[in-house]
Amino acid sequence: MKNKEEIVDDKLTTTRSPRSIAMGAAFLMAMAAVGPGFLTQTATFTGQMGADFGFAILLCIIVDFIVQMNVWRIIVVSGKRAQVIANEILPGLGYVLSFLVAAGGLLFNIGNIGGAGLGLNVLFGISAENGAVIAACIAIAIFVAKNAMTVMDRTVQLLAVVKIAILIYIIFVMAVPYQTAVTHTFVPTHIDFYSIVTIVGGTVGGYISFSGGHRLIEGGLKGEKELKYVNEGAITGITVASFIRVLLFLAGLAVVTTGYKLDPTNPAASIFKYAAGNFGYKFFGILLFAAGMTSTLGSTFTSISFLNYTRSEKSANKMAKYNRVFVMAFIIISAAIFYFVGNPAKVLVVVGAINGFILPISLAILLLAAYKQKIIGSYHHPMILTVTGWIVVAFMTFASVETLIKLF
Template identity: 45%
Template sequence: MSHADSARPSSAPAEGHGRDASPTTRRTALLGAMFLMATSAIGPGFITQTSTFTIQLGAAFALAILVSIIIDIAVQMNVWRVIGVAGLRAQELANRVLPGLGWLLAGLVFIGGMVFNIGNIAGTGLGLNAMLGADALIGGAISALIAIAIFLSKSAGAALDRIVVLLGALMIGLMVYVAIVSQPPVGDALVQSVNVGNLDSAMFLALATLVGGTVGGYITYAGAHRMIDSGVKGVDDIASITRSSVASILVTGLMRVLLFLAILGVVASGADLGTTNQAANAFQAAAGEVGLRMFGVVFWAAALTSVIGASYTSVSFITTSTTSDRTRNLLTVAFIVVCAVLYLVLRQAPTTLLVFAGAFNALILPVGFAVLLIVAAFRRDLLGGYRYPKWLIIVGVLAWLLSVFIAVRALGPMIALFTGA
């Protein structure tokens, strides 16, 4: 029996997403995994980071977006394929490569997920503020209670798959509308996207934040872990795994470009977006009061989905495939409670938290990704005898080297950002 066969998650049979499930059910499982990854990335941090750096860097920010999308595709293609073919979670693979390494990785991802989740809860507060004018701290606390209620419900897993798909479609529709009405300077953005002369310390911080916010920390594994927990795994599913991994990044890439263009159009028009809740102010400047309220609804929903995604994936790193659903859900609830309390105690500006969270998770990315590349290159036994494509390993190694370089260059600016130095 292969490792993949012996490690079927206990939740797979209950959810009915294994090889014996209907094609429709399997498509729903893959779509849910794809959008869990995408909506985990397209959360409050995604919107806040993109807005912050577009305002700071203008059209030059297009270079960071292009480089980050290339890195993201290379990373996710490898992450989904290794985890999907092996049928094992990232920390389980790491422990088989080197005993104890998986728990180190789990600790890093768990802490990174907590940092990001504090930012996600802060994002729900921003969303309710834009939607209803509610105080951000109170809005964050209320949203955390809603997330807890979702995980205490019996149908949390099935509802998650459907909710993330719906919210992803809503966000794309909103971005298309605002990107059109803001009339951005598309030509200038295209030119700046290949202008390597723009690389400086601010650009490296932007790169680290984008990569960390899209495929760093827990987000790296959100879709892949959800996929194998749904029973979709093994060599027989390689084509579906590959398509879903690429599609998840294309969705996030499309959203990043649309949001960038929407904010850039507002910035280029000379509008003053202030210093707080800049993304909301940009949507209001582009689409009026209706735009502000719609932004609030989608931003809050995206933040809530990211709270769910961060909590689900972070807890998946401290549990095993034999952990009962009830225990996993209770641990997830506890995780949300701790993050909410830290958010209320820290009282850090939500924008600062969200930008810092992305950069912090970029520091974690090289560690876990290196483990998966080792499995791909040297541990064919963990992949059920599957011959891993050499070209994909090469692409992965290049992306890993670039992620290390970006993380090192961004470390100083990231510390200064959070400490105010």
């Protein structure tokens, strides 16, 4: 129903406006896209490529816009989750998509939890492993709260403000080579497909491309009549995520152009420590914890939503009873793997590349669905989104193959 969001948690049902739900979806998507993975990937590739990495950032923003506008619209108009849509395209395809997205989300969540743990390590000196356990407990507490979806939305929005404020401060105290950044962003001297696949995969691939659309479905926004809020939410989320991406790239570039070599074990921390000494390093701890928590919430919510194939309100209510168990298991498994395996920096870069391979598959499925009347009814998907969507599918497929050739 319009103007209502029904959250079944055995105790409480809350009412929120469609715009509020859309903004919750916007920030969930944006903050999932700029988590520890993005911090690590951006710092790593900026250190390796310098200003040329700006081209990958530009492509990432363009791809983000095309993917999110396609995915959000098709999911909301159909009123169905992506895996249900996939099953209607080809029986069994939804289960394959669920496996790919949930598995990628789990792998990414290891780095998300680890990133939050590293943030607490920087701030308080506790071990990253113990920090990850604390972060996992906080995430579980948010999901089992009475107003779980509302608490998640508000937490993500608050942490988004923290991220932006810290990055603006770092940019302010650094001498940023803006002209060099702009020149190489539009006219790069070197193009690296591995960096493109990784940064796109880490910011819009895998579970991230579905986080906003599935959040809108959970909030009750379904049908063509909700497209106004879909557009508002998608554009807001893309703008916020893109702004943070550019800020972090400029901060990293300001450091590497001085000749400073980033620490490969924690490249993002090197940027902040160089920029503002120990004070900047503590700021990085806050940023990393915020990034880890927001991405953990986004990854967990979206990955678990891919286990839901319900179609009726009765079956949805039954599924809601098991949601908390799935959420707790997902977070605990992620934290346990990090606790015993560690090495989040390497995990975050590799998993970003894996999610880059998933993107063309998942986007192609939804683009096919956009022209199936049994799925979307009388809705006419904009031709510009269809054409640019297929261009992204083709480009990411090509870039993924090029990456495989380079790796092997």
